[in-house]
Amino acid sequence: MTIRVGQIPYLNSIPFYSDLSCPEFELVSLVPRVMGECAREGQLDAGLLSLVDCLKLWDEFEPVGGMGLSIKGRVGSVALYSRVPMAELHGKVIGITAETATSVNLLRILLEKKEKVVPLEYSALDTVDTCDAFLLIGDQALQKPEAGMAFPYYFDLAWEWLQWKNLPFVFALWMVRRDVDTLYKAKLAEKLEKSLKMNIGEQFESIKNEAASDTMSADDVVQYLGRFRYLLEPEDWTAVHAFQQAYQTLEIKEELVK
Numbered sequence: 001m002t003i004r005v006g007q008i009p010y011l012n013s014i015p016f017y018s019d020l021s022c023p024e025f026e027l028v029s030l031v032p033r034v035m036g037e038c039a040r041e042g043q044l045d046a047g048l049l050s051l052v053d054c055l056k057l058w059d060e061f062e063p064v065g066g067m068g069l070s071i072k073g074r075v076g077s078v079a080l081y082s083r084v085p086m087a088e089l090h091g092k093v094i095g096i097t098a099e100t101a102t103s104v105n106l107l108r109i110l111l112e113k114k115e116k117v118v119p120l121e122y123s124a125l126d127t128v129d130t131c132d133a134f135l136l137i138g139d140q141a142l143q144k145p146e147a148g149m150a151f152p153y154y155f156d157l158a159w160e161w162l163q164w165k166n167l168p169f170v171f172a173l174w175m176v177r178r179d180v181d182t183l184y185k186a187k188l189a190e191k192l193e194k195s196l197k198m199n200i201g202e203q204f205e206s207i208k209n210e211a212a213s214d215t216m217s218a219d220d221v222v223q224y225l226g227r228f229r230y231l232l233e234p235e236d237w238t239a240v241h242a243f244q245q246a247y248q249t250l251e252i253k254e255e256l257v258k
Contacts, residue, residue, distance in 0.1 A: 002026050003184055006035040006047025008172070010138040011221065012069055012077060012228055013048055014207050015199040016174070019191045024184060031099040031138075032172070039175075046176040046188055050101035054173045055244055064174035065189040067196070070229040070236045072168035075158035077224075078103045079141040081151040082133035086110070086160075090117035092132035095125035102171055103137045106157050109246045114164050142224070143215050167239040168229065196230050 007017060007027045020027060030038060036053030038044040039061065046064065054061070082089065089111060096104050104122065111117050119132075128134050128151070161169045174192060176185050199207060204225045208218040216224075229236065 003045035003180060004028055006030050006038065006044050008032060008035065008048050011142065011211055012225065014211065015204065015225060015230060016048065016192050016195050018195040018199060020195065024187060033099055033101045036101050045180055048172045049175045050172050051170055051240065051243060052102045052105050052247065054175055060178060061175040062178050064176050065193060066232045067192055067230060068170055068173040068232050070168045070170040070232055071158050071227050072162060073159060073227060074156045075227065076156065077141045078137050078157045080107060080133055080135050080155040080157060082153040082155065083151055084132065085153055086155055087115045087117060089119055089133055091120045093121045093123055093130065094119050095128060095131035095134035096122050097125050097136050097140065100135065100137050103135060103157060105247055106161065107135055108250055110157065110160050112250065113246055165242055167242055168236055170236050170240050
C-alpha cells in the first residue's frame with residue numbers, strides 16, 4: 001500500500017521532508033490551495049494542509065503528531081503590498097495570489113474585523129497595475145518584489161495578527177485521513193519527527209546552501225527557517241481556536257480567487 005502525501009514547494013516546509021522518500025509514501029508537490037482541493041476530492045491521504053482546509057476537513061482528517069507551521073512574529077513570506085495604509089483599503093481592489101488558502105482569509109479578518117474596512121474586490125493577481133494592494137505568499141513573498149513607490153506600504157500578516165491578538169499564527173497543520181491504516185499514520189509521524197530533529201539539530205545545514213539564491217543568502221535561509229515553530233505548543237492551539245472563531249464570523253463568499 002502507498003499513501004499519497006502532499007508536499008508544499010515552499011522553503012518553510014522543506015525541514016519536514018528529508019526522511020519521507022520511501023515506498024510507503026508518494027510525494028505530490030502542490031501549492032496550499034490546490035492541496036486543499038485534492039484533499040477534499042479524495043486524491044490525497046496526508047499533507048501539510050493550510051489551516052482553513054484543516055478546519056473544513058476536520059471530520060475526514062486528523063492531526064499528525066501536533067506538527068505544523070506556526071510563527072510568533074514576522075514571517076516574511078505572507079506579505080501585503082499596498083498603495084495606502086491598511087485602514088484605508090475600504091472599497092479598494094486587492095490582488096491575491098492563486099496559491100493561497102489561509103492567508104487570504106487571514107487578510108480578510110485583519111481588514112474586516114480589525115481595521116473595519118471592506119475592499120471592493122479580491123481579484124486574481126494577474127498584474128499589479130490594476131490593484132490598490134496585492135498579497136503574496138511563500139517563496140514569491142520572500143523574493144521581495146520591487147513594487148517601487150507605487151506600493152510603499154508593506155504589511156507582514158503574521159506580525160499584524162500578533163499585534164492584534166497577542167498570539168502566534170498557525171499557517172498549516174500536518175493532517176492525515178482518518179481512515180488510513182494506523183501503522184501508516186505512525187510511520188508518517190515517525191518520519192516527519194526524524195526529519196525535523198535532524199534539520200533543526202544541524203541548524204538547517206543540509207538545506208541552507210541548496211536553498212540560497214541571489215535574493216536570499218544561506219544565513220538568511222537559516223534565520224528564516226529558525227523563526228518557525230514546527231512542533232506546536234499550547235498557545236498555538238489557542239491561536240488555531242482564535243482564528244477559527246474569527247473565520248466563522250466572515251461573510252461567506254464564493255471562492256475569492258479562481
